[in-house]
Amino acid sequence: MAQEIRVPEVSDGVTEGTVIALAVAVGDTVETDQTLLEMETDKAVVAIPSPFDGKITTIDVAEGDTVAIGAVIMTGEPTSGGAAAAPAPAPDAAAPAPAAAPEPAPEPEAPVAAAAPEPADSPAEAAPAAAAAAPPAATASADEVDLTTVRDSDLVAPAAPSVRRLARDLGVDIYQVQGAGPGGRISADDVREFVRETMQRITGGGPVPKVSGEFPGLHAQRPLPDFSKWGPVTQEPLSKVRSITADAMSYAWSTIPMVTQYDKADIAELEAFRKEYNRKADPAGKLTMTAILIKVCAAALKAFPQFNSTLDLARGELILKQYVHIGVAVDTPSGLLVPVLRDADRKGIETLATELNETAAKTRERRISPADLEGGSFTISNLGGIGGTAFTPIVYAPQVAILGVSRAETEPVWDGQEFHPGLMMPLSLTYDHRVIDGADGARFLRWICQAIEEPINLVMKG
Amino acid sequence: MSEKTTIPASAQLVVIGAGPGGYAAAFKAAELGLQVTVIDPEANPGGVCLHRGCIPSKALLHVAKLVNEAEESSAIGVTFAKPAIDVDRVRAWKDEVVGKLTGGLGMKVEHKKLTYVRGMARFKNATTLAVTGVDGAQGDMVFEQAILATGSRPIMLPGVDPGSERIFDSTGALELKDIPESLLVVGGGYIGLELGSAYQAMGSKVSVVEMTGGLLPGCDRDLVSVLKRRLDTKFAAIMMNTKVAGLKELKQSVAVTLEDKKGEQTQQKFSKVLVSIGRRPNTEDLGLENTAAELDEKGFVKVDAQRRTAEPTIFAIGDIAGEPMLAHKAYAEAAVAAEAAAGRKAVYDPRAIPAVVFTDPEIAWCGLTETEARAAKRKVTTAKLPWRGVGRTLTLGREDGITKLIIDPETERVLGVAVAGPGAGELIAEGVLAIEMAAVAADLRGTIHPHPTLSETIYEAAEQLFKP
Numbered sequence: 001m002a003q004e005i006r007v008p009e010v011s012d013g014v015t016e017g018t019v020i021a022l023a024v025a026v027g028d029t030v031e032t033d034q035t036l037l038e039m040e041t042d043k044a045v046v047a048i049p050s051p052f053d054g055k056i057t058t059i060d061v062a063e064g065d066t067v068a069i070g071a072v073i074m075t076g077e078p079t080s081g082g083a084a085a086a087p088a089p090a091p092d093a094a095a096p097a098p099a100a101a102p103e104p105a106p107e108p109e110a111p112v113a114a115a116a117p118e119p120a121d122s123p124a125e126a127a128p129a130a131a132a133a134a135p136p137a138a139t140a141s142a143d144e145v146d147l148t149t150v151r152d153s154d155l156v157a158p159a160a161p162s163v164r165r166l167a168r169d170l171g172v173d174i175y176q177v178q179g180a181g182p183g184g185r186i187s188a189d190d191v192r193e194f195v196r197e198t199m200q201r202i203t204g205g206g207p208v209p210k211v212s213g214e215f216p217g218l219h220a221q222r223p224l225p226d227f228s229k230w231g232p233v234t235q236e237p238l239s240k241v242r243s244i245t246a247d248a249m250s251y252a253w254s255t256i257p258m259v260t261q262y263d264k265a266d267i268a269e270l271e272a273f274r275k276e277y278n279r280k281a282d283p284a285g286k287l288t289m290t291a292i293l294i295k296v297c298a299a300a301l302k303a304f305p306q307f308n309s310t311l312d313l314a315r316g317e318l319i320l321k322q323y324v325h326i327g328v329a330v331d332t333p334s335g336l337l338v339p340v341l342r343d344a345d346r347k348g349i350e351t352l353a354t355e356l357n358e359t360a361a362k363t364r365e366r367r368i369s370p371a372d373l374e375g376g377s378f379t380i381s382n383l384g385g386i387g388g389t390a391f392t393p394i395v396y397a398p399q400v401a402i403l404g405v406s407r408a409e410t411e412p413v414w415d416g417q418e419f420h421p422g423l424m425m426p427l428s429l430t431y432d433h434r435v436i437d438g439a440d441g442a443r444f445l446r447w448i449c450q451a452i453e454e455p456i457n458l459v460m461k462g
Numbered sequence: 463m464s465e466k467t468t469i470p471a472s473a474q475l476v477v478i479g480a481g482p483g484g485y486a487a488a489f490k491a492a493e494l495g496l497q498v499t500v501i502d503p504e505a506n507p508g509g510v511c512l513h514r515g516c517i518p519s520k521a522l523l524h525v526a527k528l529v530n531e532a533e534e535s536s537a538i539g540v541t542f543a544k545p546a547i548d549v550d551r552v553r554a555w556k557d558e559v560v561g562k563l564t565g566g567l568g569m570k571v572e573h574k575k576l577t578y579v580r581g582m583a584r585f586k587n588a589t590t591l592a593v594t595g596v597d598g599a600q601g602d603m604v605f606e607q608a609i610l611a612t613g614s615r616p617i618m619l620p621g622v623d624p625g626s627e628r629i630f631d632s633t634g635a636l637e638l639k640d641i642p643e644s645l646l647v648v649g650g651g652y653i654g655l656e657l658g659s660a661y662q663a664m665g666s667k668v669s670v671v672e673m674t675g676g677l678l679p680g681c682d683r684d685l686v687s688v689l690k691r692r693l694d695t696k697f698a699a700i701m702m703n704t705k706v707a708g709l710k711e712l713k714q715s716v717a718v719t720l721e722d723k724k725g726e727q728t729q730q731k732f733s734k735v736l737v738s739i740g741r742r743p744n745t746e747d748l749g750l751e752n753t754a755a756e757l758d759e760k761g762f763v764k765v766d767a768q769r770r771t772a773e774p775t776i777f778a779i780g781d782i783a784g785e786p787m788l789a790h791k792a793y794a795e796a797a798v799a800a801e802a803a804a805g806r807k808a809v810y811d812p813r814a815i816p817a818v819v820f821t822d823p824e825i826a827w828c829g830l831t832e833t834e835a836r837a838a839k840r841k842v843t844t845a846k847l848p849w850r851g852v853g854r855t856l857t858l859g860r861e862d863g864i865t866k867l868i869i870d871p872e873t874e875r876v877l878g879v880a881v882a883g884p885g886a887g888e889l890i891a892e893g894v895l896a897i898e899m900a901a902v903a904a905d906l907r908g909t910i911h912p913h914p915t916l917s918e919t920i921y922e923a924a925e926q927l928f929k930p
Contacts, residue, residue, distance in 0.1 A: 147767045147809065156813050158875055158900030168807050183873035183902040 002057055005036065005074040007067055010046050011370050016068045017041035018240075019061050024074075028056045036074060039067065040240050044370040052078035159186035167191045241335035252397040260392040260404075260430040261441045265449035267408055268423040284354055289405070289425075290328060290382045291353035296451045297403060298324045298344035299458050301378055304444050308377045310398040311435050318435065327376030327396065328356065330363040338396065339363050340376040384408065390426045400432040403448070425452070467595030469603060470577055473499035475803055476591060476605040478583050478748075481509015483780030483792030484611035485567055490800035491609075492574045499577040499603070503596055506568035507578075510613050510781075511789040512560055518636045519656055521556040523820050526663030530822060538859055547664050553638045585749035588773050592749070607775050607803045610755075610763065611792065612748065614741040614781035619648070622709065622737070628716045629709060629735045632657060641665045642733035644698070646718055648706050650677040652819040654738035655693070659821050661736075662696050669699040669732070671706060671720060678819060682832045684846070685825050688862055688882035692823060709735060743782040758784075767809045768802040769795050777803065791815050814878075814897040818887035823862055826890035829878035829897045830868050842877060843869045845903075847923040849883050854914040860884050865919035867903065869927065874902040885916050892920055903927045 010017070017039035024036050035047040036056075058075045061067055157174040158181075159167070166188050167174040177194045179186035227233045238246070270292065277287050301308040301324050310319040324345040327338040339359045344352060362368045379396045382405040393404035406426040413422035429445045436444075451457045477488040480502035488507075492498045504513060511517060525547075532542040571578050581595040583603070591603045616631035618624070630637075635657045641664045647654040650672030662668040670677070670693075677693075677700070678686050693700060701720065707727055708719035715731040722728075743761050750757065755771035755778070756764045762785075763778035765771055771778050777799040780792035794812060801808035816828040835842045849855040849863030863883020870877050879893025896906060906924035911917045 158873070160899040164811065168809060179900075181900075182904065183870070183875040183900065185875075185900045185902070 002075050003052065003054075003078055004072045005048075005051060005076060007039070007048060007069050007071050007073055009069060010039075010041055011044070014041045014069065016066055017046065019063050019065045019067060019073075020045065022059065022061075022063055023047075024050075024056050024059075026056055026059055030054060030056060030076070037061070042240050042244065044368075044373075045366050048073065050076070052076065054078035157186060158184050159191075163188050163191060170195055239334060241337070245335060248397070249394055252394050256395050256397060257433045258392075258395055258430050259433045259438060259441060260428050261438075261445050262390055263427050263429070263442075263445045263449050264424040265427060265452040266413065266422040267425045267452055268421075270452060270455070271408070271423055284357060285350060286357060287349070287353045288356065289384065290380060291349060291356045292452075293380055293382070293403070293405065293448075294326045294328070294341060294344050294352050294356065295347075295349045296448055296458065297326060297378060297380060299451065300444060300448050302345055303447060304440065306436060306440070307401045307431070307444055309400055309435060311400065311432065321377045323377065325375050325377050327379040327399075328360070329379060329381035330360050332364050332366065334366065337363050337368070337373065338376065338379060339368050339372050340374065342375075378402070380405065384425070390428055392428060393430050395430055395432050400435045401444075402430050404428040404430065467580055467597050467599040469579060469581070469593045469595060469599060469601030470499055471601070472604045473497065473577070474605070475499070475607050475609065476501065476583075476603060477609045477611060478502075478591075479509065479611035479613055479744075479780070480504065480507035480567075480578075481611060481613045481780060481792065482511045482789035483613070483796045484509065484609070485571075486793045486796035487609045487611060487777075487779060487800045488576055489570065489574055490797050491803055492576055494800060494804040494806075496800075496804055497577075498574075499579060499605075500571065501579045501581055501583045501591075501593060503580060503582055504564070505580065506564035507571060508560070508564040508567060509611075510615075512564050512567075514633045514636055516789055517563060518556050518560055519632075519653075519660065520820060521559045522552070522636070522638065522660035522664075523656060523822075525552055526660045527822060529663040534859065547641060549638060549641055549664075552664070556636075556638065584747065585752045585776075588753045588775050605775070608777065609796075609799050609803065610748070610771075610776060610778040610782060611780045611796070612744040612782055614743045614787050616653075616738065617740045617742050619706065619709065619737050619739065623711070626711060628711050628733070629737065631737050635661070635736050643667065644669070644715075644732045644734075646671060646716070646730075646732040646735045648735060648737045649739040650674075650679075650700070650702075651738060651740070652678060652817075652821075654736060655689075655819065655821050657736060657738065658697065659693075666733075667698045668696075669701065669730075670697060671701045671704050673703070673705045675702050677702075678825065680831070680833070681817075681819075681825060681827065682866070682880055684832075684864060684866070685827065685880055685882040688864055689819070689821055689823055689825055692862060693821070741781065741787055743787075745782050767811065769799040769810055770802065786815055786817060788815065788817065812898070813900075814894045816890045816894050818890060820887060823860070823883045824886035825880075825882045826886040827878065827880035828890055828894045829876070831878055831880065832866075832868060835868065835877075841871055843871045843927065845869065845923040845926045847919050847926065849916075849919060852916075852919055852922070854916050854918065855883065857914065858884060863916075863919070865889070865923045867906070867920070867923045867927070869903050874904065874927075876901050876903060876906065879920070881919070883916070883919075889916055889920065892917060 007017070019037055020040045021038040023038065024030055030036065030050040031053050032051065033049040036050050037048050039046050039048055054076045056074055056076045059073070061073045067073060157164070157177070158179055159174055163186055164174055167177065170191065172191055172194060174186065177186050177190055179190050181187055274287050274289065274292070281287060305320055306318070308321045308324060312319055323343060325340045325342050326344045327340045330337050330339060341352060341355055341359065359368065359372070376396070376399060378399055379402040381393045381402060383391060384405050384407045388406045390406050391404050393402045395402050404427070406428070408423050408425035410421050411424045412419040413424070427445060427448065429441060431441050474497040475491050476499045477484045478501050480488070480500050484500065484502065485507040488498045488500045500507065529545050532545060535542065579593060579595065581593050583591040583593045586592050586602065589604055589606070591605060591608070592600070593603050594600050616633065618631055622629050632653050641661065644667040645658065645661050647658040647668060647670045650670050654670060655677065658668045658670060676683065676686060677690060690700070703723040704720050706718060707721040710717040715733055716735045717729055717731050718735065719727055719729050745757055745761050745763055750763070753776060754773040755776055758764050763771055763782050765778050765783050769777045769779050769783060779795035779799050781787040783795060795810055798808045798810040814829040816826060819825040830842070832842070832844060845867040847865045849865070850861045855861045855863055860883070863886070864881070866880040867876060868878035868880070869875065876893070876896045879890065879896065881889045903924045906920055907928060909921065911921040
């Protein structure tokens with residue numbers, strides 16, 4: 001009768017997670033879909049639901065344990081009638097994922113090469129031209145071999161066939177390995193040592209950090225002094241959100257040449273409208289400055305398509321996105337997260353405002369699903385609620401621009417004849433200077449300011 | 463054949479040609495989970511190797527060995543009567559050997575659930591073949607990937623009637639229609655010398671004519687001379703630097719005009735003439751021009767290190783993919799192509815491909831030869847051990863042989879191994895392993911070899927390098 005409860009598939013590419021909280025104890029009666037425990041993966045905190053109505057009989061994990069997908073975490077006695085045989089359902093609304101999660105998968109809407117046509121069963125169905133253009137799945141597999149490392153020379157690397165195969169599997173050019181055996185013979189250990197040394201050189205000699213970014217070498221860290229010499233210290237492990245943020249930020253900072261352009265928009269009229277609107281609005285549809293900015297930025301991205309792009313240096317291409325998904329930085333207790341609002345260019349401000357309020361709340365409660373943190377084409381970071389006069393945001397790779405918003409202050413504005421008070425909101429636009437020229441950066445931010453000051457521009461130009 | 467050939471409309475992997483390369487690739491790919499269709503005109507797999515090459519010739523050479531040993535045993539006090547050769551029975555036995563091996567492969571095709579189509583194929587494009595069954599059935603077959611393994615065929619002298627009774631190539635010689643009184647072998651390569659030896663032992667007077675200055679071009683001369691010393695006593699004549707200027711088929715013989723280096727012509731008559739001047743890859747009539755695959759100037763299909771042609775869906779292996787045209791090279795390529803087709807990381811990068819001439823004595827070598835080292839001005843150390851005085855060779859009643867190691871003077875790595883003498887073909891495997899494992903001379907010397915065997919000659923050759 002006892003049934004094992006296993007960790008279900010959480011998200012593509014997630015193979016394990018850390019148990020951060022147990023929600024039940026042995027002997028507890030649970031209902032289907034009731035949360036049994038919370039698990040933190042490198043994409044999100046996920047609630048593992050109960051697959052049945054019944055009673056928990058054993059718990060096989062403790063908080064802090066790392067568990068693999070498919071591992072048994074608990075056993076229970078389903079009450080009869082439950083659909084006990086079925087595997088655990090996928091976790092419902094997974095909790096938030098890190099803001100700065102580097103996007104490992106291609107963005108869903110990106111124009112993925114049309115799927116290779118499966119060779120048809122009958123010749124009539126198989127258009128030869130199409131089939132010829134698409135190599136069969138097997139050949140296009142991820143297991144590409146670097147054939148340039150195969151050399152047709154009589155000065156062949158002194159390594160046995162099994163060692164050459166090992167090197168090939170590890171992606172090591174056997175000709176670069178120095179053999180320690182007689183006559184320079186390369187052993188399997190020599191190949192492994194070569195890999196270890198290469199990794200150490202890249203990582204600066206320190207322990208190899210657990211990496212998820214593309215350029216692990218950029219995380220090299222110099223040795224730290226012993227701080228306890230100067231006073232007491234404590235250590236705490238980095239949360240997943242923190243380590244992923246660190247990875248994404250250092251990747252962006254060290255690979256993207258960034259420029260920040262500053263400007264100010266007079267929001268006096270817009271603020272007056274917003275306050276008036278909110279007096280009547282339902283709290284769920286409360287209009288925020290961020291919601292308005294999402295719409296303005298979406299229109300600006302349509303007018304300046306290069307700001308909605310990604311640079312692919314490997315292919316020598318600029319990928320222009322035909323969609324507008326805007327990410328919004330949300331401050332949460334566990335760190336910065338950036339949920340994404342889809343198709344902002346096709347939605348009205350009212351809709352965007354409602355969606356934003358709901359998404360922000362879900363994010364703060366860490367109920368946002370990992371998928372909702374992916375695929376952004378531009379990011380807005382509004383710190384106006386906290387204060388400050390200006391800041392330089394960091395572009396969230398692989399995007400090429402980010403808009404920072406600071407607190408609006410009433411300032412004297414010279415209109416050519418006299419000063420009058422203006423409610424000036426400071427904006428800072430950081431962009432990837434490889435893709436965007438300074439003049440375009442200035443024009444883009446000016447466009448945003450004019451749209452805010454005279455919203456008719458949104459309709460005129462957008 | 464009562465049922466008409468069924469031509470499947472599609473195949474995941476199609477293997478064209480079922481010789482050693484083709485059937486090995488097909489079996490390997492099937493093991494890796496691919497759905498495999500094999501196309502070959504023969505009833506069973508086997509190709510040239512089994513039907514018209516390695517296997518039947520080795521059967522005939524076994525006959526030759528029995529005859530020679532019986533004859534030579536009188537020197538050690540055992541005398542047999544002159545052997546009587548029943549050609550029909552020898553032929554039948556040879557055919558039984560071939561039948562057993564090819565039939566076994568046919569069973570394996572069924573066992574592995576391959577689709578076997580008796581016929582020929584032509585590429586219409588990179589993913590479609592036009593298939594013609596041996597019974598004339600026709601159909602198109604769409605495939606995801608193809609492995610081309612159509613092999614090679616003997617080159618004939620120009621002007622010879624293909625149906626000639628008296629002038630034949632290796633295929634005709636292996637049919638063993640009769641034992642001609644005299645046989646001229648045109649070409650002193652391994653095929654001519656092997657078949658010439660077999661016919662000689664069965665009673666023919668064999669002569670060899672070779673255009674260049676030596677037998678077995680490419681092989682080190684010290685090895686060839688071991689063989690030549692014996693062939694000189696067996697063959698009626700070995701004519702070097704001589705070419706065939708004309709062939710005229712008469713009623714009872716062939717009149718051959720031979721021309722020596724100085725241009726002087728002489729005419730001789732032979733009962734039959736075996737033309738063994740080389741082999742040519744079967745790359746015509748495959749429709750390769752309808753694909754992106756390319757040929758080199760010698761007619762071989764160009765392939766990369768995975769044996770993939772310029773057309774990503776098509777692999778080529780075996781004789782059509784370049785020298786050496788040997789079955790075991792095709793096996794190795796077959797494994798690589800099959801794995802690559804299944805998406806694995808296999809690469810063809812042998813350090814040594816052994817070559818064996820199954821004459822008596824045999825000659826075998828692998829890796830770097832002395833000739834090649836000299837041509838490349840590469841410094842090597844050689845250790846040569848003549849078999850004279852080695853226990854095992856004397857007890858076999860033979861002492862003609864030599865074992866040679868070619869060593870890199872700096873690293874002491876074994877770069878090449880060569881053996882001439884009875885059983886050389888079996889000994890060479892150790893040399894191939896030594897080269898593949900990047901062994902040094904001290905490894906060969908430090909390996910215990912069984913006594914008394916011929917393999918000790920490898921140990922003793924290595925030992926020479928360490929004499930003070």
